[in-house]
Structures are given as structure tokens and as C-alpha cells.
Amino acid sequence: xxKRVLAAALCAVMVLGVVGCSxxxxxxxxxEAATETAxEAATEVVEEATEAAGSASDLTIGISIDQLFxxxxxxxxxxxxxxxxxxxxxxxELVADGDAQTQNDQVNQLINQGxxxxxxxxxxxxxxxxxxxxxxxxGIPVVLYDRDAPDSENVITAVSCGAYDDGxxxxxxxxxxxxxMDLDSYVIADLKGPDxxxxxxxxSAGFNAAITEILGDxxxxxxxxxxxxxxATATANFQSTLQANPEICAVFCGxxxxxxxVETVLTDAGRMISVGEEGHVVITGxxxxxxxxxxxxxxxxxxxxxxxxxxxxxxxxxxxxxxxVDGTTPERTIIxxxxxxxxxxxxxxxxxxxxxxxLSLSYQ
Amino acid sequence: xxxxxTNNKVTVKKNPxxxxxxxxxxxxxxxxxxxxFSVLSPAFLTxxxxxxxxxxNAYLLIAAIAETLVIMTGGIDLSVSTVMALSAVLACLYMDxxxxxxxxxxxxxLIALAIGVVFGLFNGVFVGYLGMQPFIVTMGTRLIALGVxxxxxxxxxxxxxxxxxxxxxxxxxxIPTVFILSVIVLLVMAVWFKQSKWGRELILFGANxxxxxxxxxxxxxxxxxxxTMAGLLSGLAGFFTIIVLGVGQPTIGDSNxxxxxxxxxxxxTSMDGGEGSVARTFIGISLLxxxxxxxxxxxxxxxxxxxxEGLIIFIGYGLSVNVTAKSSSAVK
Numbered sequence: 001x002x003k004r005v006l007a008a009a010l011c012a013v014m015v016l017g018v019v020g021c022s023x024x025x026x027x028x029x030x031x032e033a034a035t036e037t038a039x040e041a042a043t044e045v046v047e048e049a050t051e052a053a054g055s056a057s058d059l060t061i062g063i064s065i066d067q068l069f070x071x072x073x074x075x076x077x078x079x080x081x082x083x084x085x086x087x088x089x090x091x092x093e094l095v096a097d098g099d100a101q102t103q104n105d106q107v108n109q110l111i112n113q114g115x116x117x118x119x120x121x122x123x124x125x126x127x128x129x130x131x132x133x134x135x136x137x138x139g140i141p142v143v144l145y146d147r148d149a150p151d152s153e154n155v156i157t158a159v160s161c162g163a164y165d166d167g168x169x170x171x172x173x174x175x176x177x178x179x180x181m182d183l184d185s186y187v188i189a190d191l192k193g194p195d196x197x198x199x200x201x202x203x204s205a206g207f208n209a210a211i212t213e214i215l216g217d218x219x220x221x222x223x224x225x226x227x228x229x230x231x232a233t234a235t236a237n238f239q240s241t242l243q244a245n246p247e248i249c250a251v252f253c254g255x256x257x258x259x260x261x262v263e264t265v266l267t268d269a270g271r272m273i274s275v276g277e278e279g280h281v282v283i284t285g286x287x288x289x290x291x292x293x294x295x296x297x298x299x300x301x302x303x304x305x306x307x308x309x310x311x312x313x314x315x316x317x318x319x320x321x322x323x324x325v326d327g328t329t330p331e332r333t334i335i336x337x338x339x340x341x342x343x344x345x346x347x348x349x350x351x352x353x354x355x356x357x358x359l360s361l362s363y364q
Numbered sequence: 365x366x367x368x369x370t371n372n373k374v375t376v377k378k379n380p381x382x383x384x385x386x387x388x389x390x391x392x393x394x395x396x397x398x399x400x401f402s403v404l405s406p407a408f409l410t411x412x413x414x415x416x417x418x419x420x421n422a423y424l425l426i427a428a429i430a431e432t433l434v435i436m437t438g439g440i441d442l443s444v445s446t447v448m449a450l451s452a453v454l455a456c457l458y459m460d461x462x463x464x465x466x467x468x469x470x471x472x473x474l475i476a477l478a479i480g481v482v483f484g485l486f487n488g489v490f491v492g493y494l495g496m497q498p499f500i501v502t503m504g505t506r507l508i509a510l511g512v513x514x515x516x517x518x519x520x521x522x523x524x525x526x527x528x529x530x531x532x533x534x535x536x537x538x539i540p541t542v543f544i545l546s547v548i549v550l551l552v553m554a555v556w557f558k559q560s561k562w563g564r565e566l567i568l569f570g571a572n573x574x575x576x577x578x579x580x581x582x583x584x585x586x587x588x589x590x591x592t593m594a595g596l597l598s599g600l601a602g603f604f605t606i607i608v609l610g611v612g613q614p615t616i617g618d619s620n621x622x623x624x625x626x627x628x629x630x631x632x633t634s635m636d637g638g639e640g641s642v643a644r645t646f647i648g649i650s651l652l653x654x655x656x657x658x659x660x661x662x663x664x665x666x667x668x669x670x671x672x673e674g675l676i677i678f679i680g681y682g683l684s685v686n687v688t689a690k691s692s693s694a695v696k
Contacts, residue, residue, distance in 0.1 A: 095666040099619045100521070101609060102656075105420040109660045112412030126521035130529060130610035137533075195518035196615070228519075228615075 057087035062110030064120040067098040074354040078313020100127035107131035125149040145316035159316040161307040162335035167206025169340040170284040175214035188250040235261030250282035256292025274299040289355040303342035389683035401658030408661040417653040418543035423604035430597035438637025439498035446509035446617030451476035451602030456522035456612030476603040484595015492588030513614035521611035529610040571638025632684040
């Protein structure tokens with residue numbers, strides 16, 4: 001009996017240890033120690049730099065992140081930069097790992113912790129609504145970043161890159177290149193994001209609008225489902241589509257992450273011909289990640305729509321702080337424009353492409 | 365437990381507290397977690413934290429009860445979470461079509477339950493009567509339910525009726541009403557399981573199928589009924605997701621299955637069948653809910669959360685296997 005009780009006690013101690021150790025390696029102590037020195041030196045500068053800093057520094061801001069991947073990290077770093085520039089040091093970040101229910105619980109937890117404002121990138125545009133209602137009931141303003149919940153009346157603004165315009169730019173480029181070929185018909189593959197993600201839907205809609213506008217009835221767009229932005233699914237489905245439709249002459253990738261898979265499939269099919277050469281399949285992406293940049297530089301893809309992720313984060317943070325500190329109500333939707341780069345100008349603009357910047361992927 | 369010699373007899377004096385912790389080792393972990401989080405995070409020990417945990421896990425509790433019934437037979441049901449999702453989606457689609465109103469919600473509930481029963485019955489017939497492997501059968505139904513839910517909605521969550529959304533914000537004495545309803549379901553199932561002939565037959569079947577057969581129990585019927593009942597409860601859990609999330613979420617089944625099975629096992633229900641209870645499952649769900657709430661309150665990065673949750677599962681399962689099993693064998 002004593003042994004069993006001892007075993008139970010040991011396990012309890014282990015639990016205490018596990019939880020205790022994790023806390024010591026993560027947030028408060030480390031952050032406090034690191035920020036103490038930095039803050040002391042920077043405090044004077046920040047106070048002089050922004051009038052808002054005095055009151056903003058008292059604020060606690062909660063950031064709810066849907067999922068971590070390269071572009072999201074870039075946006076979240078922009079959020080942090082925007083908040084820290086205004087003197088906010090008390091930032092609580094929670095990552096939902098792509099689970100809508102987890103995100104709702106986490107947002108409720110942030111509300112419970114008494115945050116003054118919330119920056120949320122929703123996993124699901126409908127499921128987030130109950131959490132937004134709870135925030136509204138608690139009097140906590142919410143700014144959505146990267147992804148909007150268009151039907152919600154419980155957010156002060158949504159700051160994003162303009163998915164429709166991004167898709168339109170990619171489609172416009174493809175359509176113009178194909179139009180120059182002057183063929184009777186064009187078959188184009190659209191590797192689109194999931195229907196549950198407004199970004200995926202809008203990018204595809206923008207792309208299709210440009211194709212229809214420029215190529216009209218000559219173009220046939222084949223939609224390739226990619227699951228939840230899953231590169232493996234995208235690759236497999238594109239392979240099947242190409243086998244069934246070998247006349248495909250252009251591919252619109254809903255995100256740069258799909259480009260390597262498209263390259264693999266085209267190589268397997270003997271269709272991978274570099275940009276500018278006879279028989280090249282036109283490829284465009286959206287994002288501005290390193291893999292998209294390299295694909296364009298190496299002549300695999302024709303171009304990519306580079307989103308301004310860091311600036312999106314900064315603008316979202318400023319919108320929230322403006323509302324909290326000055327009472328400024330921004331527009332319901334704020335679009336941060338993206339830029340389409342081709343092989344002609346992408347290297348010259350590498351400094352402005354977030355995927356090429358030295359982003360420290362410190363998020364876990 | 366203390367052995368006392370009195371003349372020729374050896375009487376065993378039981379320490380009720382020690383016996384309780386040996387029977388329910390997960391409770392010791394829960395206490396350790398609550399103490400740890402309370403010390404480490406001032407944000408943890410608040411009414412709000414527990415309200416969030418109760419509301420967020422109300423439907424998972426019912427789904428875990430469903431899984432408990434099947435695991436008690438020595439089987440497993442991988443379709444619980446996706447049947448839950450499909451039930452929620454179909455109920456929401458109907459309620460959206462029929463419009464607001466009590467009648468619409470009642471029919472929505474019946475649809476959710478019916479979907480659950482259909483899938484449960486399907487599992488039950490194939491496993492119980494046709495003797496197919498539960499893992500394979502329920503993997504098939506899991507995929508069917510998931511596929512139908514996603515196909516009907518294109519993976520987009522279907523908004524639930526406003527009345528149900530706001531019911532999710534209803535509290536009685538500070539406790540989320542939806543959680544109270546879940547606990548009522550738990551109590552009904554616990555009493556029924558303990559008091560009914562069916563419950564006793566299920567335990568005997570899980571412990572030893574041959575013995576159960578020789579005792580005159582219709583084993584095929586008992587096994588099939590466990591899956592059917594699990595289906596019914598999955599449908600009910602689906603209806604509860606609408607209250608908690610405000611939507612019929614087609615993808616909710618993707619991520620919740622392991623949580624559901626984890627809660628059942630952590631609570632101390634044996635994967636081999638024949639041992640366990642819905643009360644233990646309540647403890648398992650509570651453990652996972654408090655763990656997540658505490659880690660969120662401390663803003664622990666989610667990758668670290670995964671590691672901690674994995675360690676806790678090791679510890680909890682190790683305790684339930686070793687401490688409880690040794691205790692059982694000592695009694696025998």
C-alpha cells in the first residue's frame with residue numbers, strides 16, 4: 001500500500017515538475033528578464049516617439065493565432081512590432097493549431113484574463129462568432145487580421161491583404177500571357193484553398209474573374225481541391241487532373257506552397273519547361289514565401305503575388321490601439337495591397353519580400 | 365490498507381482516502397494540476413476558467429460517455445466524433461431550412477439523434493452480428509460520416525439558430541446550462557449502467573465474452589446495443605456542439621477523437637474491456653479540460669502544451685494501469 005501511495009505521490013510531484021519547468025522556460029520569467037534590460041534603454045525613446053505610449057503601455061493585448069506557418073509568423077511579428085512600438089509590453093499569445101473549438105476556448109480564456117483588446121485570426125469564419133459575441137459582451141474590442149469574418153458585427157475592423165485582388169493579379173498575368181499565344185482554347189488549373197477559408201474562396205474568385213474578363217469563353221478553368229491548404233492533397237489532385245487533361249497550359253496556385261508539388265508533377269509528366277522556353281506551363285502563386293521567391297528566381301514559376309504580411313500586422317495593431325487609446329473607429333475592412341512580381345523584378349525587390357527577410361521563426 | 369491481527373483472524377482496515385485515490389488515480393493528477401496552475405498563474409484559479417472548461421467540454425463529455433460504452437466491451441468506436449459532426453451539420457441544415465422556432469429545434473434534435481442511431485446500428489450489426497473488427501468497421505463509418513458532412517457543407521460551418529447560440533451563454537448558479545445538461549446525461553447513464561441488466565451484461569461481456577455466452581447472455585445483441593447506444597449519444601453530442609459553438613462544424617470530428625479516447629482511458633476505463641465507468645470518464649475529461657485551461661492561462665506555447673499533455677497521458681495511464689490493476693489483483 002505504501003508503495004502505491006508513494007508511486008501516486010511521485011507522479012503528483014512529476015506533474016508539478018512538468019508544469020513548473022515548462023513555465024520557467026517560457027513566458028513570464030524569461031520575457032521579463034529579457035525585456036527588463038531592453039525596456040529600460042528603450043523606454044525614454046518610445047515615450048518621446050509616441051504620444052499614445054503613455055496609455056498604451058498599460059494595456060494588455062491578447063493575440064489569437066489560428067495556426068502557425070511562415071506567412072502567419074510574419075504577420076504576427078508585425079502585430080508585435082506595432083504593439084511594442086506603442087509601448088505595449090503585456091501581450092498574451094495563444095495558438096489554436098487549426099482547431100476552431102480550441103480557438104473559441106482560448107479567446108474566452110483571454111477574455112477571462114481581462115485583456116483590453118483582442119487581435120484574432122479566425123480558424124473558421126462562422127465558428128468564431130460565439131467568441132466574438134462573448135468579447136463584445138465583455139466590452140473588449142476585436143480586430144481581425146489576415147482573415148475576415150464578413151458577416152460579424154462584433155469586430156471593429158478586419159485587416160487583410162485583399163484576397164480577391166491577389167487572385168485577380170495572378171489571373172490577370174496568366175490571362176495576358178495566354179492571350180499572347182492566341183490559341184483557340186486554354187485549359188487552366190486552379191489549385192484553390194478550402195471553402196471554409198474565405199481567403200481561399202476570394203483568391204479563386206478573383207482569379208476566375210480575371211480569366212473570364214480577359215479570355216472569355218476560350219478559357220476553361222479546372223478547379224483542383226487542395227483540402228485544408230494541404231500540399232500533399234494539392235499535388236495528388238493536380239497529378240490526376242493533369243493526367244485527365246494533358247492540354248493544361250497554366251496553373252494558378254492558391255498559395256506558393258503548392259508550387260513545388262506542381263513542379264514535381266510537371267517534371268514527372270515531362271512538362272517542366274522553364275519560363276520563357278517553348279512549351280512552358282505558366283505558373284503563378286500567391287504569398288511571398290521563400291519557396292515562391294525561389295521558384296520565380298529559378299524560372300519554375302512566372303510570378304507570385306507578394307503579400308505585405310508584416311505591414312498587415314502593424315496596421316492591425318495600430319487600428320486596435322487607435323480604438324483603445326484615442327477612440328478612433330477605423331473602416332470595417334482595411335485592405336493592405338499586395339504586389340505581383342515576376343522573374344524580371346523579384347530579385348531587385350527582395351528586400352521588401354517577407355519570405356526573404358530574416359524572420360526569426362521563434363514561435364512554437 | 366492496514367492489516368490487524370486479532371487472535372486467529374486477520375481483519376483488513378481500509379483507509380477510504382487511500383482507497384479512493386487508488387481507484388481513481390486521475391483525481392490525484394487533477395489535484396496536483398489545480399495546485400500547480402494556481403501557484404504558477406494568477407489567471408487560472410478564477411470562476412471564468414472553470415466556466416470556460418465546463419462549457420467547452422460539455423459535448424466532449426457526452427461523446428466520451430459514448431466511447432466508454434464501446435470500450436467497456438473491449439471494442440473501439442472511431443466514428444464517434446465524425447458522427448457527432450455529421451449530426452450537428454444535418455440538424456443545423458434542417459433548422460436553417462425550417463427557420464427559427466421551438467418545433468424546428470426539436471426536429472433538429474431528433475434528426476441529430478436519428479443520424480447517430482443509424483450509424484451506431486450500422487456499426488453494431490457489422491461488429492456484433494457479423495463479427496467484423498470494430499477498428500475497421502468504425503474507421504469506415506468514420507470516413508463516411510466525415511465525407512458526407514464535408515460534402516454537404518463544403519467544409520463550411522453551418523450557423524445554428526440564434527436561440528441555441530444564446531442558450532450557450534446561459535448559466536445557472538454560475539454553471540453553464542449546457543454543462544448541467546451534460547452532467548444530467550452522465551448521471552442518467554451512470555445509474556442506468558449500474559442498475560440495469562443491460563449494464564451488468566455489458567460489463568460481463570467486456571470482461572469475458574465466453575463466460576457471458578455460457579451465462580446465457582445474448583452476446584451479439586449486447587455488443588450491437590453498445591454501438592447503437594454510442595451512436596445515439598454521438599448524435600446528442602453533435603446537438604450539444606451547436607449550443608457550444610453556435611454552428612454545425614463539419615470538421616470538428618477531425619481533432620476530437622483522440623481527446624475522447626484519451627479521456628476514457630485516462631479516467632481508468634480499461635482498453636481490454638470489462639472494467640470502467642462513465643464516472644471515470646468524467647474524471648478523464650475533467651483532467652484534460654483543466655490541463656488545457658491551465659496551460660492556456662499560463663500562455664504556454666502550443667507545441668510545449670502537446671509535450672506536457674503527452675507526459676500527463678503517460679503518467680495518468682501508467683497510474684491507472686499499475687496502481688489500480690495492482691489494487692484489483694491484491695483484492696482478488
